[in-house]
Structure formats: C-alpha cells, structure tokens
Amino acid sequence: MSNTVEFAKMNGLGNKILVVDMRGRADRVAPQAAIALAGDAETAFDQIMAIHDPRVDGTDAFIDILNCDGSKAQACGNGTRCVVQALAAETGKKTFTFQTVAGILNAVEHADGTISVDMGRPVFEWDRIPLAEEFHDTRRIELQIGPIDDPVLHSPSAMSMGNPHAVFWVDRDVMSYDLARFGPLLENHPIFPERANITLAQVTSRTAMTTRTWERGAGLTLACGSAACAAAVSGARTGRTGRKVDVHVASANPPGILTIEWRESDDHVVMTGPAEWEWSGMLDPATGAWQRDHEKPADGAAAL
Numbered sequence: 001m002s003n004t005v006e007f008a009k010m011n012g013l014g015n016k017i018l019v020v021d022m023r024g025r026a027d028r029v030a031p032q033a034a035i036a037l038a039g040d041a042e043t044a045f046d047q048i049m050a051i052h053d054p055r056v057d058g059t060d061a062f063i064d065i066l067n068c069d070g071s072k073a074q075a076c077g078n079g080t081r082c083v084v085q086a087l088a089a090e091t092g093k094k095t096f097t098f099q100t101v102a103g104i105l106n107a108v109e110h111a112d113g114t115i116s117v118d119m120g121r122p123v124f125e126w127d128r129i130p131l132a133e134e135f136h137d138t139r140r141i142e143l144q145i146g147p148i149d150d151p152v153l154h155s156p157s158a159m160s161m162g163n164p165h166a167v168f169w170v171d172r173d174v175m176s177y178d179l180a181r182f183g184p185l186l187e188n189h190p191i192f193p194e195r196a197n198i199t200l201a202q203v204t205s206r207t208a209m210t211t212r213t214w215e216r217g218a219g220l221t222l223a224c225g226s227a228a229c230a231a232a233v234s235g236a237r238t239g240r241t242g243r244k245v246d247v248h249v250a251s252a253n254p255p256g257i258l259t260i261e262w263r264e265s266d267d268h269v270v271m272t273g274p275a276e277w278e279w280s281g282m283l284d285p286a287t288g289a290w291q292r293d294h295e296k297p298a299d300g301a302a303a304l
C-alpha cells in the first residue's frame with residue numbers, strides 16, 4: 001500500500017471507533033474510504049476520529065469526525081475519549097484541547113485511566129438544534145410514532161450537543177422497544193432538517209438513567225457519548241434528575257457507565273468514562289485499503 005497513515009481500532013463502551021492519524025497532511029479521510037472500512041467486518045466502525053494538525057493556536061489538534069455512512073458529525077463523545085487515550089499514550093500528556101467543527105473541547109485523562117471531556121454548552125433554541133418548525137419550548141416537542149391515539153414513543157426533548165439529539169422518555173426497559181424499526185423513521189423525520197440522533201431514556205433515580213441510542217449516520221450502536229450528555233441534560237432540564245447523572249448505557253459492551261455533569265458554574269457538560277485500544281494498523285485515507293500492525297501492548301495502552 002502507498003499513501004498510508006497509522007490508525008487504531010478502539011472503542012468507548014463498545015462504540016466502535018477508528019482513530020486515524022492525519023497529522024502532517026492536507027487531505028482528509030475520504031467518505032468513500034470510510035464507507036469501505038465500515039463494510040469490512042474487521043474494521044467496521046461507528047465513527048472515524050481523524051486527527052489533523054492544529055488550525056488555531058492553543059489547540060493540540062483539529063478532529064474531523066465521520067460516521068460510518070460517510071457523513072460528517074460535529075461531535076462524538078466516545079470517540080473523543082479514544083483520541084485522548086491514544087494521544088496520551090503517544091505523548092505522555094494528560095490534558096488536551098481539540099478543535100472540532102462544533103467548537104473547542106478540553107479533555108483530561110485521569111490517574112485511573114478514565115477520561116473526562118468538556119463537551120461544551122448545550123443548545124436548546126429550535127433553529128440551532130436545528131428543528132424545521134418553531135418550538136418555543138424544546139423540552140417537549142410534538143413528535144410521535146405508533147398509533148395516533150396510543151403512540152409507542154412521543155414528546156421527546158430536543159437539543160444540540162454540537163450535534164442534534166432527540167430524547168424520548170420511556171417507562172419500560174429501553175431494550176424492549178423496537179428501536180431498529182423506529183430509529184430510521186425518527187432520524188430522518190422532516191422535523192429534523194439535519195437528521196438527529198434518537199435516544200430512549202429511562203430515569204431510574206434523581207442521579208441515574210439508562211439509555212439506548214439510534215445514531216444519525218450509524219444506526220444502532222452499543223453506546224453514544226453525546227447522546228448520554230443530551231439525555232442527562234434533558235433529564236435535568238425537565239426536572240426528572242439533578243445535574244449530575246450516571247448514565248447506564250444499556251447495550252454497552254463492555255458494560256459501563258458514563259458520568260455526566262451539567263455544570264451550574266459555566267453551563268458546560270462534562271462526560272467521564274473509559275476508552276479501550278484494540279489493535280493498530282495502516283490505512284489509505286483515499287481508498288480505505290488497510291493492513292494490521294501491532295498486537296496489544298502488555299500494558300494495554302493505546303498505540304497509533
């Protein structure tokens with residue numbers, strides 16, 4: 001293979017991530033390369049996190065995020081934790097500042113290996129989420145699915161965490177809903193002009209909830225970090241929870257929790273959770289051709 005770059009296959013609670021090192025280059029991972037990598041069982045991923053040279057002073061990198069359908073995403077919480085783990089292993093640094101199309105993100109790797117990402121401020125205005133119609137109060141928008149007089153899901157909270165989210169509040173186990181069927185209909189509903197990530201959330205206490213997400217551009221994934229942030233913020237915003245919540249991601253594998261705090265002091269949302277390196281290799285960002293390199297290092301640390 002010519003024209004190759006290093007990449008790492010990683011995951012955040014099972015959310016499949018390819019961290020691709022595009023530093024020192026002017027091109028980007030081509031959407032057709034992403035689609036080819038997504039279609040191969042070994043490199044199948046939910047998001048690519050492409051690390052580019054910094055574009056503004058004071059940042060460590062610009063991160064370009066692609067979904068497995070080749071579309072761009074503005075935010076990816078689980079993927080950002082993977083980038084932090086990979087760069088921390090490479091550099092020994094513990095704190096990072098990244099630029100994404102949605103803005104600047106600060107992140108830190110803690111001594112226990114968990115990673116916190118400051119995901120920024122949530123956005124609630126209907127035209128900035130964006131929604132196609134004016135809603136004065138986006139804590140509960142008019143949208144339902146199923147029989148008109150007995151909807152299966154209805155009245156989600158809508159918001160942007162850099163990317164658009166709708167959170168449906170449910171009383172039953174989130175795994176008991178046919179999200180594979182409803183997800184695509186809701187993701188592509190005309191109310192969401194840029195599509196949306198669709199989450200089911202069951203609140204279990206003032207400090208805990210369980211979620212499951214159909215991701216825009218990726219479908220059913222094992223975990224979604226920005227959706228966990230959206231669910232936690234929407235829980236607090238609608239009075240269902242306090243501002244610090246343990247989000248149990250129902251389908252996560254390995255099982256796990258994301259702790260989300262919507263800080264009163266500065267309105268920022270901080271997500272804390274794990275990241276895991278699986279293996280590394282080289283890929284061609286134009287075509288998606290790839291080959292595997294390293295086996296897992298003894299200390300389990302990420303390696304690009």
Ligand SMILES: N[C@@H](CCC[C@H](N)C(=O)O)C(=O)O
Nearest residue numbers: 073076077078163224225226
């Ligand atoms: N898995 C991600 C979310 C990725 C982006 C999303 N599919 C979108 O298009 O907005 C996460 O952990 O946040």
